[in-house]
Amino acid sequence: MASDVDQVTVSRSAIPEPATPTTPPDPHQHLAALVDCSDEPIISKRLDGTIISWNAAATRVFGYQPAEIIGKSILTLIPPELQHEEAEILRKLRAGERIEHFETVRMRQNGERFPISVTISPIRDAAGNVVAASKIAHDISERRKTEESLSRLAAIVDSADDAIISKTLNGIVTSWNKAAQRMFGYTAEEMIGQPILRVFPEGLFYEEDEILRKLRAGERIEHYETTRKKKNGELFQVSVTISPIIDNSGKVIGASKIARDISDKKRVEQLLIQSEKLAATGRMAAAIAHEINNPLESLINVIFLARQHSAPESRVTQLLLTAEQELERVSHIARQTLGYYKDTGAPTSVYVHELIQNVLTVYNSKVMSCDIAVDSRFNDLQKISVSKGEILQVLSNVMANAIDSMKQGGVLTITTRDVHAAPDDGIEVVFRDTGTGIAQNNLSRVFEPFFTTKGILGTGIGLWVAKQLVSRRGGQISIASSTTPKESGTTVTIFLPFVQPPSSTEGETE
Amino acid sequence: MSASESVPSLFVGFSRFVAADEPARASSELVWSDDRSQTEDVTRSKVLIVDDQRLIADTLAEILGNSGFDAVAAYDGFDALEKASRFQPHWVVTDVLMPRMNGVELAIAMRKNFPNSAILLFSGQAGISEILQDGHRQGYQFELLAKPIHPLKLIERLREN
Known part of the structure; x- marks a missing residue:
């Protein structure tokens, strides 16, 4: 029975047979050794679920020694809540179907559950009847962890409000998140593989040389405020932080760039400066207005009275009239420049x-x-x-x-x-x-x-x-x-x- | 203390206050009129000019007196209210920024106590919009003229109604 298992296993593993065997080794021994050397758990079971073979990797991954598990039901390895899976697996096997890369959860001897990918194939006897099954399992806990952390990172990068971009040390874009697409107007497809200079205004190309020089030296550039260009040509203000990406050997292999659109901030700053100026001017105008308009009012009244008290056709009357006209001019200017009130x-x-x-x-x-x-x-x-x-x-x-x-x-x-x-x-x-x-x-x-x-x-x-x-x-x-x-x-x-x-x-x- | 609370109470107490504080004020009152007999003429428009800058109040009162108005000058809000009670002016022309009682407070007190007097504010300053809005919030709107105003323009305005 064990030999049947081995045969099937090997054919699945597609190990090429030696082309010209001089002293043909015992194929059974040879294959048994292969199975035992495998990094992947290889198990075989009868169609009633009884385990009939168990390799070294199976011991390492599941924890059971062959003696502890051979003869036991495969359900030993399946968490209680997933045991319904086995019925379906067995149904398929009886029908001669193969189950490939089925990702599920199995249980170690210590009760720990772990993600696994299994490929299960029917084993046939000489007459072609399915008599047992081989099961190659692959512990995917590590892969899952890496995948999860990668996808978590990708989600963070993609949901960020800041543009997050990576580029090579030659300034070629290697990644481009959604915020970058929103901010610059270019899609990831349009930018990946392209020079980052596409988003630089023509006059600022020199900045990139300086940035790359610093990056190669392993330096980081923080909160650098500059201008960048959108796909539609519009210029806007950004604050960028650029860090070198360093590989395991400590070599700088690229750069990550986080850019924040600060146009609104700049606009608000500008408005604030303007309104402060205006408020100061307003206060000054109000103060001056009071000091000018009141004496003007008195003066106009005094001259008007003086005119009333002088002989109608006299030189004095004429002069006072001129003075009044000139004062009217001053008054008007004062109103124009100082008199801005609601x-x-x-x-x-x-x-x-x-x-x-x-x-x-x-x-x-x-x-x-x-x-x-x-x-x-x-x-x-x-x-x-x-x-x-x-x-x-x-x-x-x-x-x-x-x-x-x-x-x-x-x-x-x-x-x-x-x-x-x-x-x-x-x-x-x-x-x-x-x-x-x-x-x-x-x-x-x-x-x-x-x-x-x-x-x-x-x-x-x-x-x-x-x-x-x-x-x-x-x-x-x-x-x-x-x-x-x-x-x-x-x-x-x-x-x-x-x-x-x-x-x-x-x-x-x- | 908001203007709405202060003005009526100030007015209620004004005559006592003025009498105690400035007993000489009433006698310094200026009445400009070419002909005393015309003072009794009911068709002659009575104008009370209020400005803490005496030169402005006095000269305007004189000019208006020369132009056929019965004009009295007052130099602050309390003074104005006291004179108004005796003079019963058709018009009150008041400065806005004055110490102790501003022109809007005076105008509101006038509205309440002498509803038959029309009120004109005149000011040389831009910074009075807050004072005006105080009045506004209490439901009072007053016409505002900008200082300096030529006497003939003021006269023209006073003759309009």
């Missing part, structure tokens, strides 16, 4: 063109002295409910910019019209100047606080304030400009809806 008074119903005429009056002398022709076409037929102070400020700021851009003269066209279009009806005001224009690269920034193209003469808050005020009223302000010689100029379009947004009537805190 007009929390109730909105009033006005014609926008009346407000524009107001502003034109204030700027009249400046317009004249710069040789600017004003062409106004007012077609707003409907009053609109606005905070007068705020809209005057918006119009003044836009007007002042137009004048500043036409130092050598030009034409300022101001139009107003009712717009009846979904979703909002409202009034559109357009200021078009023939001034120097704004360079395209600056155009997108003109509504940013503290951005100015006027050097030290500009505060950089005019259009920003205008945008805040218009937005709060539920409107929009946009700008278009050209610097092409002879066609240069800037057009500012302001749209104010008739319907006041609900939030603007409520007191907001800032």
Whole structure:
């Protein structure tokens, strides 16, 4: 019976027979030795489950000596809750089927359960009847452990929010996790085998040389903040930590790179700096405003009174009148630069063109002295409910910019019209100047606080304030400009809806 | 102490307070009018100007007096409330940032005690929005003019209604 087992086992192991045996060894002995030398437990059993052979590896893995187990049921090795498996195995064996790499759990002599992979084949007698079974088992505890820890690691890497990438010391990507795909836009298939330089902006290629140099020296690069490029070309800020990957012999064989998108953080930092600047400026403006506007108020009153007390056609009256006009100019400038406060008074119903005429009056002398022709076409037929102070400020700021851009003269066209279009009806005001224009690269920034193209003469808050005020009223302000010689100029379009947004009537805190 | 609690109580006690603290104040009251007989004219608009900067309050009162108004100057909120009780102004034009009682507190006290007086705030400062919002939260809205304001513009505004 034992010889039957051996035959089957060997044929399964596909050991080639010696080509030209000079002194043919006893094949039985030879095969028995092979079975005993095997690293894998090899067991045979009858179809009733009785164990009939047991090799050395079986003893090592299961713990039983052959004498302890031969003649016992195979169920000895099967945990009670899995003994139903045996019936199925035996059914298949009787049908002549082979069971390959069946992964299950078996029990050692000490009761310890362990994962195992078994291949079970029917053993036939000379007549071809299945009379027994051979079972080659493979203890897969170690493999399972490795597999589990690998898959756990893979899951961690893949579920990380940070891009985790590995690369060779030549900068070729060897792994690319899901976050890397999200962050850079390239899939793992697109990046593995490709140079990491694909995600570097052109100007920063030199960084990679430096990174690789440090890695080869076994150095780690921590929290290095730089710029990288997405698949769509968009640049973004990252913080990267790069560590050398070292093999068992201590040799650096590659690098792992963990990248975090810090664009949002940077943006918040930037905003914070800006708002701090703004708050400081605001505090200063408020303090100065108080110290300037009150004396101005007194002065205007005093001069007004002095004028009332002087002879109507006298030189004194004339001089006081001039002084009053000049003070009016100072007052206006003070209001423009220092008087940015929220007009929390109730909105009033006005014609926008009346407000524009107001502003034109204030700027009249400046317009004249710069040789600017004003062409106004007012077609707003409907009053609109606005905070007068705020809209005057918006119009003044836009007007002042137009004048500043036409130092050598030009034409300022101001139009107003009712717009009846979904979703909002409202009034559109357009200021078009023939001034120097704004360079395209600056155009997108003109509504940013503290951005100015006027050097030290500009505060950089005019259009920003205008945008805040218009937005709060539920409107929009946009700008278009050209610097092409002879066609240069800037057009500012302001749209104010008739319907006041609900939030603007409520007191907001800032 | 919130404004809502402080103002009425301050007002209730104001006359006692003013009498004890500044007994001379009432006699320093300035009434600018070209013709005393016109003071009794019911068509003549009565304006109370309140500013802790006396030069502003006095000059405005004088200018308004010259322009056909009956104008009285007051130099703080308590002073203003006391004068208002006797003067019964059609208009109160008040500064906002004043010591002891700010313009919004004064305006709220005026609304409660002299509902027939119209109120105009005027201020030279950007930092008053919080004070205005205090009033806002209590349900009070006041018109605000920016300082400096040309006297003719103020007169124009006072004649509007």
